[in-house]
Amino acid sequence: MKTKSFEKFMEIIFLISASMSIVAIILICLFIFAGGIPFISEYGLSNFLFGTIWKPSNNPASYGILPMILGSLYVTVGAIILGVPIGIMTATYLAKFCNKKLYKILKPCINLMAGIPSIIYGFFALTVLVPIIRNIFGGTGMNIITASILLGIMILPTIIGMSEASIRAVPGSYYEGSMALGASHERTIVSVMLPAAKSGILSSVILGIGRAIGETMAVILVAGNQARMPAGLTKGVRTLTTNIVIEMAYAADTHREALIATAVVLFVFILIINGLFMVVKRRGLN
Amino acid sequence: MKRNLSLILVIVLLVGIITGCSKSTTPPADNPSSSFDANKTINLVSREDGSGTRGAFVEIVGILEKDSSGNEVDRTYEEAIIQNSTDAVMTTVAGDKYSIGYISLGSLNDTVKAIKVENVEATADNVKNGSYKIARPFNLAYRDDISALAKDFLNFVLSKDGQDIVTKGKYVSVSNDLPSYTPLDQKGDIVVAGSTSVTPIVEKLAEAYQGLNQGVNIEIQSTGSSAGIQSVMEGTADIGMASRELKDSELKVLKSEVIAIDGIAVITGKENIIDDITIDQIKSIYIGEITKWNEVAK
Amino acid sequence: MYKFVIKNMDLYYGDFHALKNINLNIEENKITALIGPSGCGKSTLLKSLNRMNDLVEGCKITGDILLDNENIYRSDFDVNVLRKRVGMVFQKPNPFPMSIYDNIAYGPRTHGIKNKSKLDEIVEKSLRGAAIWDEVKTDLKKNALKISGGQQQRICIARALAVEPEVLLMDEPTSALDPISTSKIEDLIQELKKNYTIVIVTHNMQQATRISDKTAFFLSGEIVEFDDTEKLFTLPKNKRTEDYITGRFG
Numbered sequence: 054m055k056t057k058s059f060e061k062f063m064e065i066i067f068l069i070s071a072s073m074s075i076v077a078i079i080l081i082c083l084f085i086f087a088g089g090i091p092f093i094s095e096y097g098l099s100n101f102l103f104g105t106i107w108k109p110s111n112n113p114a115s116y117g118i119l120p121m122i123l124g125s126l127y128v129t130v131g132a133i134i135l136g137v138p139i140g141i142m143t144a145t146y147l148a149k150f151c152n153k154k155l156y157k158i159l160k161p162c163i164n165l166m167a168g169i170p171s172i173i174y175g176f177f178a179l180t181v182l183v184p185i186i187r188n189i190f191g192g193t194g195m196n197i198i199t200a201s202i203l204l205g206i207m208i209l210p211t212i213i214g215m216s217e218a219s220i221r222a223v224p225g226s227y228y229e230g231s232m233a234l235g236a237s238h239e240r241t242i243v244s245v246m247l248p249a250a251k252s253g254i255l256s257s258v259i260l261g262i263g264r265a266i267g268e269t270m271a272v273i274l275v276a277g278n279q280a281r282m283p284a285g286l287t288k289g290v291r292t293l294t295t296n297i298v299i300e301m302a303y304a305a306d307t308h309r310e311a312l313i314a315t316a317v318v319l320f321v322f323i324l325i326i327n328g329l330f331m332v333v334k335r336r337g338l339n
Numbered sequence: 340m341k342r343n344l345s346l347i348l349v350i351v352l353l354v355g356i357i358t359g360c361s362k363s364t365t366p367p368a369d370n371p372s373s374s375f376d377a378n379k380t381i382n383l384v385s386r387e388d389g390s391g392t393r394g395a396f397v398e399i400v401g402i403l404e405k406d407s408s409g410n411e412v413d414r415t416y417e418e419a420i421i422q423n424s425t426d427a428v429m430t431t432v433a434g435d436k437y438s439i440g441y442i443s444l445g446s447l448n449d450t451v452k453a454i455k456v457e458n459v460e461a462t463a464d465n466v467k468n469g470s471y472k473i474a475r476p477f478n479l480a481y482r483d484d485i486s487a488l489a490k491d492f493l494n495f496v497l498s499k500d501g502q503d504i505v506t507k508g509k510y511v512s513v514s515n516d517l518p519s520y521t522p523l524d525q526k527g528d529i530v531v532a533g534s535t536s537v538t539p540i541v542e543k544l545a546e547a548y549q550g551l552n553q554g555v556n557i558e559i560q561s562t563g564s565s566a567g568i569q570s571v572m573e574g575t576a577d578i579g580m581a582s583r584e585l586k587d588s589e590l591k592v593l594k595s596e597v598i599a600i601d602g603i604a605v606i607t608g609k610e611n612i613i614d615d616i617t618i619d620q621i622k623s624i625y626i627g628e629i630t631k632w633n634e635v636a637k
Numbered sequence: 638m639y640k641f642v643i644k645n646m647d648l649y650y651g652d653f654h655a656l657k658n659i660n661l662n663i664e665e666n667k668i669t670a671l672i673g674p675s676g677c678g679k680s681t682l683l684k685s686l687n688r689m690n691d692l693v694e695g696c697k698i699t700g701d702i703l704l705d706n707e708n709i710y711r712s713d714f715d716v717n718v719l720r721k722r723v724g725m726v727f728q729k730p731n732p733f734p735m736s737i738y739d740n741i742a743y744g745p746r747t748h749g750i751k752n753k754s755k756l757d758e759i760v761e762k763s764l765r766g767a768a769i770w771d772e773v774k775t776d777l778k779k780n781a782l783k784i785s786g787g788q789q790q791r792i793c794i795a796r797a798l799a800v801e802p803e804v805l806l807m808d809e810p811t812s813a814l815d816p817i818s819t820s821k822i823e824d825l826i827q828e829l830k831k832n833y834t835i836v837i838v839t840h841n842m843q844q845a846t847r848i849s850d851k852t853a854f855f856l857s858g859e860i861v862e863f864d865d866t867e868k869l870f871t872l873p874k875n876k877r878t879e880d881y882i883t884g885r886f887g
Contacts, residue, residue: 112410186436193382195420225730226707234744249734278421299423303389303565
């Protein structure tokens with residue numbers, strides 16, 4: 054009797070813990086959508102999403118966030134182009150080519166990269182990357198290229214970690230089968246092991262995209278933050294996240310609602326990305 | 340063979356990065372002007388919308404203008420880089436010799452150069468005697484129902500002791516004829532939020548105050564002038580720091596005291612050949628009419 | 638006459654002496670079975686014949702293994718060419734997670750064949766050689782993981798045949814399969830010996846008697862007896878052999 058009621062008690066405790074995350078998500082959803090939807094319905098969804106002018110202090114104020122949507126899109130795509138190939142190749146190296154001694158140094162380094170606070174990445178980019186980019190491309194050095202390189206570096210640990218695990222999880226029997234046919238180690242890795250790990254690698258890329266879109270503090274220091282339509286790779290941009298951070302503290306009334314509505318848009322993007330992640334993962338299991 | 344090749348490649352890469360870095364971050368020592376190409380574009384650095392420094396700057400320099408319907412429009416050039424704190428502006432300008440920015444005079448350090456405005460050097464004395472034109476008051480704002488402890492801190496700031504600290508920094512005190520402060524050995528917490536320009540001097544004042552009143556803890560949040568005012572209005576802070584005048588809508592709800600006068604320094608990189616600039620030129624640069632350095636250097 | 642000649646071969650996994658003084662001749666176009674209890678070294682010997690043991694860390698070999706009179710452990714012997722000439726089928730079927738076509742074409746593509754019609758030809762020939770062409774010819778694009786275990790193993794055999802080996806090494810190829818698939822594959826192996834030399838490791842003594850020409854009995858890393866299959870199973874010369882085949886120990 055005693056163990057049965059104790060078990061029931063523990064079950065309830067676990068249930069409560071699990072529900073905490075659900076409750077948190079529901080509360081966040083409620084707050085964001087309740088705060089943002091009224092503004093969107095009043096201002097007009099297409100005016101909001103496709104408006105190209107963001108000038109809250111004008112009279113009448115203009116709250117078009119297309120510049121920021123494109124800004125987020127461009128730097129994220131840039132980060133993917135730079136970070137994904139390097140990440141996957143590093144993961145392959147770690148899983149299949151690295152000797153044990155070097156691995157003991159490399160793996161902790163990569164884990165350390167994951168733990169470095171964003172603002173430190175930001176200052177690194179501001180003091181090291183920006184002057185280099187300025188020397189090469191001219192202009193201010195605070196532009197899409199710099200932000201993409203920075204974000205590419207920041208999403209590396211995410212991509213490497215999960216890709217490496219996926220590659221390691223590929224059954225060794227595939228490796229043996231390929232080697233027994235006379236294929237070299239390199240060919241086996243590239244033609245059999247990597248394709249077999251592709252759903253895990255794809256999942257890691259999707260997670261990387263999620264991180265890149267949400268990154269704020271680092272991007273603020275090097276992206277230029279001009280609130281206008283992106284004007285070129287060597288010109289600055291403002292992303293959805295940096296827009297919120299720069300203006301939220303002092304925004305009032307409609308301006309604040311517009312920023313919460315920006316958060317709604319961001320939230321929807323993240324939901325789509327996470328949905329994609331789950332679809333890919335499920336397909337991988339099959 | 341493969342391993343040696345990759346080792347050589349890594350070494351070449353490292354050497355390339357190191358030389359690339361050092362070339363761009365070491366400023367030329369002997370003759371700064373020789374390496375300054377005046378044909379380059381001016382890289383503008385500005386603050387975010389809610390910055391008190393920006394608000395004061397655009398008003399004094401004339402970037403804030405009335406349009407045809409009587410509305411005030413901030414005509415800052417849309418290509419200007421936006422940074423959201425005094426420090427970030429200074430770091431940006433220090434790192435780019437073709438850039439120009441504006442910051443609180445009291446926060447100026449030797450990583451950047453403050454240029455003369457209308458042939459007047461940016462010093463606290465010149466702000467005091469009125470020859471340096473770009474200056475604004477530091478305001479501390481509070482509600483009617485301010486706590487006794489916070490009011491006591493304000494009294495300290497506006498006492499002779501407090502204003503002595505103000506003058507030691509590169510700021511101008513409000514008055515020379517003020518009573519001394521008598522500590523009443525207070526206890527409790529005070530939250531002060533707002534301008535990144537005002538923060539340095541308030542930090543010094545808070546340190547001195549906490550030294551005299553051991554039981555007091557003052558928390559300072561550097562969020563920007565408008566954000567600080569918002570916090571006080573909402574009740575999340577006791578005192579708000581603003582590096583500009585309060586707006587009418589804010590004065591309806593809050594009281595404010597001027598605690599210091601601060602110049603706004605116009606800063607450039609140390610290698611910049613410009614030493615002196617007129618207010619008209621500043622305005623033209625910041626609304627995007629003048630875009631290259633050779634249009635300024637005459 | 639002898640495809641493989643193994644002379645005074647010893648194998649160590651680190652400090653463990655896994656194979657002791659092995660001397661064995663594998664005849665061409667015959668099926669040689671390696672039998673013995675678990676852990677006695679039969680799979681280890683098999684894997685030495687195509688140098689798959691090279692992939693095991695700490696594995697050391699002394700002595701000679703000659704393929705057509707050439708020592709395969711010579712430092713300038715191309716191990717990839719060796720594995721093309723000496724193919725392997727594993728105990729658990731391991732088709733790649735690709736289409737049936739791509740599985741079979743993998744080997745030829747690795748060795749440089751890119752022409753589509755040539756590949757088509759090789760795929761059909763190999764699948765016929767593995768007696769599975771009729772079952773899969775209508776859907777070569779099907780993922781190889783979606784077919785039954787017995788079919789997968791025949792795909793693996795076809796995959797091995799596609800690189801046109803001279804020898805086929807089979808490591809307990811039917812132990813993971815049902816009796817019907819097993820019998821199909823046993824028939825296949827007997828067909829294959831016409832064109833290939835086959836060495837098969839098996840736990841199943843009935844299988845050895847059914848299909849093999851010669852049998853080697855292993856115990857604790859040594860070859861206890863090696864003879865024609867019929868002779869070994871009816872009149873074993875060694876008491877330990879007799880004890881094993883009569884089931885006194887397993």
